[in-house]
Amino acid sequence: MTVADLIKLNALEAAERLQNGDFSAIDLVEAYLGQIRRHDPAIFAYLRVSEENARLEAEAIDAAPDRPPLGGLPTAVKDVLVTEGIVTTCASRMLENYRPIYTATCIRQMKRAGMITLGKTNMDEFAMGSSTENSAFGPTHNPWDLDRVPGGSSGGSAAAVAAREALWALGSDTGGSIRQPAAFCGVVGLKPTYGSVSRYGLVAFASSFDQVGPITRTVNDAALMLRHLVGKDPRDSTSIEHPEAIRVPEDRDLAGLRIGVIKELVREGIDAGVMAVFDKTVKKMATAGAEVVESSLPHAGYALPAYYILAPAEASANLARFDGVRYGLRAGGAAGITEMYENTRSLGFGDEVKRRIMLGTYALSSGYYDAYYGQSQKVRTLIVEDFQKAFDSADLLISPTAPTTAFRLGEKTGDPLTMYMSDICTIPVNLAGLPAISIPAGLSEGLPVGLQIIGPAFSENRLLAAARGAELAIGFDAAPPLGEGS
Amino acid sequence: MTAGYEAVIGLEIHVELSTESKMFCGCRVEFGGEPNTRTCPVCAAHPGALPVINEKAIDYLARIALSLDCDIPPGSIFHRKNYFYPDLPKGYQITQYDQPFAIEGHLDVSVDEKDIRVGIERVHMEEDTAKNIHAGASGRIAGALYSLIDFNRSGTPLVEIVTKPEIHSPQSARAFLNKLKNLLKYLEVSDCNMEEGSLRCDANVSVRPAGSSKLGVKTELKNMNSFKHLEKGLAREIERQTELLAAGERVVQQTVHFDFTTGEVTPMRSKEFAHDYRYFPEPDLAPMLANRKFVDRIAASMPELPDARAGRYRRDFGLTPYNAEVMTSDRKLSDFFEECVSHFNDPKLVSNWLMGELLGYLNATGGELADCLVKPASLAELLGMIESGKISNAVGKEVFAEMCRSGKEAAAIVEAKGLTQISDTAELEAMIDAVLAENPEQVAQYRAGREKLLGFFVGMVMKKTKGRANPQVVNTLMKEKLS
Amino acid sequence: MVSHDDVKYVARLARLKLADAELERYAEQLSGILDHINKIAELDLEEVKPTSHVISITNVFRKDAVRPSAPPAAALDNGPEIESGAFRVPPILDTEEQ
Structure with missing residues (x-):
C-alpha cells in the first residue's frame, strides 16, 4: 500500500488490516511520521514528536506473537497527560523541562492495548482556552485554513487528526476542549460521562469537570478508543465502572430515536452559516427516521457564568502546586520564599492562566465565596435538573457544537469574554457531567461545522449509535485542502 | 493568677x-x-x-x-x-x-x-x-x-x-x-x-x-x-x-x-x-x-474504654479511685492486670504489686510493658507462693526483680537460690538462740521493759536468713524466748 | 468594579507579581468578566441545593497498604535545587511564618 492509501484508513480499518498482516505497524508509523514531517511545520500540532520511540514501539508490536486490539495504531497524545520520562509541558513555560515520574492511567490502558505514541500535541496552556493560542510555544494552525485557529484547548490533537498527522488522538475536555476543536477541524470528538475515564495523570485544570476522551475521524473509531479508556481506577476516587461495555455501533438509521433540539442553544448567538448547516443536518436526521422534538434547558444562559466561577476556582487551587520547589521552573535571585513564588509563577504562567487563577482566587476569597462560588454551585444543580427534565421527553439532545466556525488567529485574543463565548454550547454538558459528541455536519464557507449530540449519564452506547446514524445520514466527506507541505 | x-x-x-x-x-x-x-x-x-x-x-x-x-x-x-x-x-x-x-x-x-x-x-x-x-x-x-x-x-x-x-x-x-x-x-x-x-x-x-x-x-x-x-x-x-x-x-x-x-x-x-x-x-x-x-461497626470494634474500665475496677474489684485510674491509664497494663487477677483473685494486691513493683521497675529501666519479660500468669504464681507462705513478701519482691531481669519463672528462681521461707520451729529456735546470745545487752534492756527491741531481734533473724525466715513464726518464738 | 486594590490583594494571595500595566489590564478584564457572571444574581436560588460532585458516589476508600515510594533519584530528579537529599528553597522570612 502507498503512504497515501495507508493514511486514508481510519483506526478500525487500520486495526483490521494490521491484524490481517496487510502491512506492519512500522509501515503505518512511517507513513504518519512522513505526514508530520510534511505538514507539521505549517500546522504545529505537535510540541514533541517521539520518532525513535514510536519506531521502537512499532517494531516491538510487529515482533510480538499476538497483536493486541489496538496494536500498532499511531496515536497523538495531548500534552496534558503525563508520560513517564517523556517531557510533559501542558504547553507551559512552567513545565518546559518537566519529566514525569509516572504515566497517566488512561495512557497505560491504551499502551496495554497496543497503541503507539507518535508524540505530544499542542494545547492552550494548562487546557485553558478555546483556540490553542494560549500555548507558550506558539499557536497551532487549522489545517482547513492556516490563518485560522484549530479551536482549543485540544487544538493540537484535533489538527493532527484532521491533517492525517495521526490516526487518532487523545484530548481532554473541561468546558468543550475536545468537542469545540473537533468541530473546528472537521473531526469527531467525544467527551465521556464524568467519572468513566480515570483522571489519574491528567494534569488537573478543573477537577470536577475534566474528562479525557477520543478525537478521531469516525464515530466508530471514537467508540473503539473509548472502549479502552473507560474503567474504574483505584487511584482516582471519582472514577467508576462504566455500567456497559462500550460497543462499536452497527450501521443503522435513526428510526425510533427522539432527538431534542435545545432551543436555548440555537439561533440567538449562533452564526447564520453554522445555523444553516445545523438546520440541514436536523432535516437529514429526520429523513433518517429520527423524531425531532424541541427541548429546553431553561437555565442554559447561566451555565457560562457559573462555569467561569467554578472552573477557575478549582484551577486556582490545582495550579498552586507549581511553586518552583519540587519540579518545573524556578525563577532565581529571590531573597525570600514569597518572592521566589511570585517571580516563578509570574514568569512561568501565561496571561490566560494568570487571569483564571485571579478570577478563581477572587471568587473564593473572603466575602465573595457565597455570592460567587456558592451561587454557582446552585446554578450547577439547576443545569443538572434541566437536563434530567429534557431527557424525560427526548432520548438525546442536539445543538451546534460551537457558535461559529474556526475564527482567525488573533481575532479574539484581546477580549477574554468573547473567547469564552466560544464554549456556550458545550459548557452546560460539563456542568452536568454528561457524555457528548461532536461530529462533522458540513461546511460553512469552506470551514467545518460540528453537530453536538448529548446523552444522559453513562449512555455512551446509545450516544455513539445515534452519532453513527447521524454520520451516515450526513455523509460528510470533505477533507482539509492540504498541499504537499513545505 | x-x-x-x-x-x-x-x-x-x-x-x-x-x-x-x-x-x-x-x-x-x-x-x-x-x-x-x-x-x-x-x-x-x-x-x-x-x-x-x-x-x-x-x-x-x-x-x-x-x-x-x-x-x-x-x-x-x-x-x-x-x-x-x-x-x-x-x-x-x-x-x-x-x-x-x-x-x-x-x-x-x-x-x-x-x-x-x-x-x-x-x-x-x-x-x-x-x-x-x-x-x-x-x-x-x-x-x-x-x-x-x-x-x-x-x-x-x-x-x-x-x-x-x-x-x-x-x-x-x-x-x-x-x-x-x-x-x-x-x-x-x-x-x-x-x-x-x-x-x-x-x-x-x-x-x-x-x-x-x-x-x-x-x-x-x-x-x-x-x-x-x-x-x-x-x-x-x-x-x-x-x-x-x-x-x-x-x-x-x-x-x-x-x-x-x-x-x-x-x-x-x-x-x-x-x-x-x-x-x-x-x-x-x-x-x-x-x-x-x-458507626455500629466501629463501636463494636472498640475496646472497653478506660473510664468504664476504671468504674468496673472500683465497683467489682473494690480498687481505690487512684488505683483504678492507674490500672486503666494504659491498655496493656489494664489487660495485664485483668489477666493476672484471673489467675490470682486478689485485685487490690495485684494492683499494688503492679503499681509498686512492675511500674517501678519499668520506670527505673525506662522499659515498656510490651517488652516486659514477666507474664501475668507468672506474677500470679509468685503472689500465690507468698500467700501460701512458701516465700516471704520481702523475698517475693526480690524474686520479682529477678523475674523481670531474666524472664525466669518464680519457682525456678526460688529453687535455684534456695529462697524458700523457713517456718520450721527447730531451725528458727536455733537461730533465735544465737541472736540472743550475740546481743546480751539488748536482751537485758528488753527484759527491763524496752519491748520495742523485739523488732530489732526479729530483724537480726531475718538478716541471718536473708529474709527467708517466716516473720510471724519468728515473732511468736521470739516473744516466748524473751519472756 | 474590581479595583486595583482587589487585583493586588488577589494577586498576592495567588503569589503572582503584576506590573502596574498588568494590574490595570486585569482590573478591567476581570470587571468585564464579572459583569457577565453577575447575571447569576438574577436567579432566586434560596431553595436550591449546591452541587459539588455531579456523580453520586460516597465512601471511596483504599486499604491501608504500603506501596513502594518513588526511588530517591526519581523523587529528586526534577528538583530545581537539591541539597542533602532535600529540596532547597530561599529562607522563609519572619513575615512569612505560617
Missing part, C-alpha cells in the same frame, strides 16, 4: 495516626529516615496525581470520635484549605471545614481530685505537612539562610481535636492533654510522641474579669512540645494578659510563641496579609457517609 480574673483556655490538638500508609497514598508512615525517601506523585504533589482516602485512618478517626462521646453526623466532606508554604506541596491542605467528621463530644478529667468535663467542639481528619529544616546559625526559622524540605511526613494522617473554651487553668489543660494522650494510646491509634511531633498542642487563651460571661480577646499560643511547656507557657501567657488587663491595657489578638529556654512568651510578627484560606469542597474526593451501620 491575680484575684478577680479568670483564664479561658481552648486546646487544639493534632494527632498523627499510626496507620501503615499515608492518608491519601501508599507511602509508609514512619518517623525520620533519609529525607524524601517516602514520597510519591501524590504526597509530593506531582501534576496529575490524585488522593484516595485511607480506610484505616477513617476507622481510627471514628474510634477517637466515639471515645470522646461525639456525635457523628451522617455526612462529612473534605475541603481544600489554600495557602502557600514550602511544606505544603499542593498549595492546599486537604482538611475538613464546615462539615467535620464529628462534633459535640466531651472528656471528663480529674484535677486535684475534682472532676471537670471539657467539651469537644469537633474532631476532623486532615493531612500533615512536610518538614522544613532551617539552615543557618540557629537552626531556627528566624535568620535562616535557606531551608531544606523533606516530604517524608507530607500526607501523614492527622486528626485535629478542638476543645470548647472550657478549661480554666494550666493544670487543667495539662491534665486534659494527659488524659487525652492516654486515651489515644489506649485506642492504639497513635503513639502520641510529643518529642517526635506525633502529638502537638496549640492553645487559645484569654483572660476576663471573674464572673464575666463575655470572652476576652484571645491569643494563640504555639510551640508547646511537652506537658511541662504547655503548663508553663499557659501560666506565663495568662500572667501576661492579666497584667495587661490589670494595668488597663488591651490584649492584642495575635499568635504568641513560647520560648522554653527563657520561659517568655513573645508575639510573632504579624503577617502583611491576614489569612484568607479560600476553603472549598475537595472535588477529588467523594463525600463520606457515616451511616448507622458504619
Whole structure:
C-alpha cells in the first residue's frame, strides 16, 4: 500500500488490516511520521514528536506473537497527560523541562492495548482556552485554513487528526476542549460521562469537570478508543465502572430515536452559516427516521457564568502546586520564599492562566465565596435538573457544537469574554457531567461545522449509535485542502 | 493568677495516626529516615496525581470520635484549605471545614481530685505537612539562610481535636492533654510522641474579669512540645494578659510563641496579609457517609474504654479511685492486670504489686510493658507462693526483680537460690538462740521493759536468713524466748 | 468594579507579581468578566441545593497498604535545587511564618 492509501484508513480499518498482516505497524508509523514531517511545520500540532520511540514501539508490536486490539495504531497524545520520562509541558513555560515520574492511567490502558505514541500535541496552556493560542510555544494552525485557529484547548490533537498527522488522538475536555476543536477541524470528538475515564495523570485544570476522551475521524473509531479508556481506577476516587461495555455501533438509521433540539442553544448567538448547516443536518436526521422534538434547558444562559466561577476556582487551587520547589521552573535571585513564588509563577504562567487563577482566587476569597462560588454551585444543580427534565421527553439532545466556525488567529485574543463565548454550547454538558459528541455536519464557507449530540449519564452506547446514524445520514466527506507541505 | 480574673483556655490538638500508609497514598508512615525517601506523585504533589482516602485512618478517626462521646453526623466532606508554604506541596491542605467528621463530644478529667468535663467542639481528619529544616546559625526559622524540605511526613494522617473554651487553668489543660494522650494510646491509634511531633498542642487563651460571661480577646499560643511547656507557657501567657488587663491595657489578638529556654512568651510578627484560606469542597474526593451501620461497626470494634474500665475496677474489684485510674491509664497494663487477677483473685494486691513493683521497675529501666519479660500468669504464681507462705513478701519482691531481669519463672528462681521461707520451729529456735546470745545487752534492756527491741531481734533473724525466715513464726518464738 | 486594590490583594494571595500595566489590564478584564457572571444574581436560588460532585458516589476508600515510594533519584530528579537529599528553597522570612 502507498503512504497515501495507508493514511486514508481510519483506526478500525487500520486495526483490521494490521491484524490481517496487510502491512506492519512500522509501515503505518512511517507513513504518519512522513505526514508530520510534511505538514507539521505549517500546522504545529505537535510540541514533541517521539520518532525513535514510536519506531521502537512499532517494531516491538510487529515482533510480538499476538497483536493486541489496538496494536500498532499511531496515536497523538495531548500534552496534558503525563508520560513517564517523556517531557510533559501542558504547553507551559512552567513545565518546559518537566519529566514525569509516572504515566497517566488512561495512557497505560491504551499502551496495554497496543497503541503507539507518535508524540505530544499542542494545547492552550494548562487546557485553558478555546483556540490553542494560549500555548507558550506558539499557536497551532487549522489545517482547513492556516490563518485560522484549530479551536482549543485540544487544538493540537484535533489538527493532527484532521491533517492525517495521526490516526487518532487523545484530548481532554473541561468546558468543550475536545468537542469545540473537533468541530473546528472537521473531526469527531467525544467527551465521556464524568467519572468513566480515570483522571489519574491528567494534569488537573478543573477537577470536577475534566474528562479525557477520543478525537478521531469516525464515530466508530471514537467508540473503539473509548472502549479502552473507560474503567474504574483505584487511584482516582471519582472514577467508576462504566455500567456497559462500550460497543462499536452497527450501521443503522435513526428510526425510533427522539432527538431534542435545545432551543436555548440555537439561533440567538449562533452564526447564520453554522445555523444553516445545523438546520440541514436536523432535516437529514429526520429523513433518517429520527423524531425531532424541541427541548429546553431553561437555565442554559447561566451555565457560562457559573462555569467561569467554578472552573477557575478549582484551577486556582490545582495550579498552586507549581511553586518552583519540587519540579518545573524556578525563577532565581529571590531573597525570600514569597518572592521566589511570585517571580516563578509570574514568569512561568501565561496571561490566560494568570487571569483564571485571579478570577478563581477572587471568587473564593473572603466575602465573595457565597455570592460567587456558592451561587454557582446552585446554578450547577439547576443545569443538572434541566437536563434530567429534557431527557424525560427526548432520548438525546442536539445543538451546534460551537457558535461559529474556526475564527482567525488573533481575532479574539484581546477580549477574554468573547473567547469564552466560544464554549456556550458545550459548557452546560460539563456542568452536568454528561457524555457528548461532536461530529462533522458540513461546511460553512469552506470551514467545518460540528453537530453536538448529548446523552444522559453513562449512555455512551446509545450516544455513539445515534452519532453513527447521524454520520451516515450526513455523509460528510470533505477533507482539509492540504498541499504537499513545505 | 491575680484575684478577680479568670483564664479561658481552648486546646487544639493534632494527632498523627499510626496507620501503615499515608492518608491519601501508599507511602509508609514512619518517623525520620533519609529525607524524601517516602514520597510519591501524590504526597509530593506531582501534576496529575490524585488522593484516595485511607480506610484505616477513617476507622481510627471514628474510634477517637466515639471515645470522646461525639456525635457523628451522617455526612462529612473534605475541603481544600489554600495557602502557600514550602511544606505544603499542593498549595492546599486537604482538611475538613464546615462539615467535620464529628462534633459535640466531651472528656471528663480529674484535677486535684475534682472532676471537670471539657467539651469537644469537633474532631476532623486532615493531612500533615512536610518538614522544613532551617539552615543557618540557629537552626531556627528566624535568620535562616535557606531551608531544606523533606516530604517524608507530607500526607501523614492527622486528626485535629478542638476543645470548647472550657478549661480554666494550666493544670487543667495539662491534665486534659494527659488524659487525652492516654486515651489515644489506649485506642492504639497513635503513639502520641510529643518529642517526635506525633502529638502537638496549640492553645487559645484569654483572660476576663471573674464572673464575666463575655470572652476576652484571645491569643494563640504555639510551640508547646511537652506537658511541662504547655503548663508553663499557659501560666506565663495568662500572667501576661492579666497584667495587661490589670494595668488597663488591651490584649492584642495575635499568635504568641513560647520560648522554653527563657520561659517568655513573645508575639510573632504579624503577617502583611491576614489569612484568607479560600476553603472549598475537595472535588477529588467523594463525600463520606457515616451511616448507622458504619458507626455500629466501629463501636463494636472498640475496646472497653478506660473510664468504664476504671468504674468496673472500683465497683467489682473494690480498687481505690487512684488505683483504678492507674490500672486503666494504659491498655496493656489494664489487660495485664485483668489477666493476672484471673489467675490470682486478689485485685487490690495485684494492683499494688503492679503499681509498686512492675511500674517501678519499668520506670527505673525506662522499659515498656510490651517488652516486659514477666507474664501475668507468672506474677500470679509468685503472689500465690507468698500467700501460701512458701516465700516471704520481702523475698517475693526480690524474686520479682529477678523475674523481670531474666524472664525466669518464680519457682525456678526460688529453687535455684534456695529462697524458700523457713517456718520450721527447730531451725528458727536455733537461730533465735544465737541472736540472743550475740546481743546480751539488748536482751537485758528488753527484759527491763524496752519491748520495742523485739523488732530489732526479729530483724537480726531475718538478716541471718536473708529474709527467708517466716516473720510471724519468728515473732511468736521470739516473744516466748524473751519472756 | 474590581479595583486595583482587589487585583493586588488577589494577586498576592495567588503569589503572582503584576506590573502596574498588568494590574490595570486585569482590573478591567476581570470587571468585564464579572459583569457577565453577575447575571447569576438574577436567579432566586434560596431553595436550591449546591452541587459539588455531579456523580453520586460516597465512601471511596483504599486499604491501608504500603506501596513502594518513588526511588530517591526519581523523587529528586526534577528538583530545581537539591541539597542533602532535600529540596532547597530561599529562607522563609519572619513575615512569612505560617
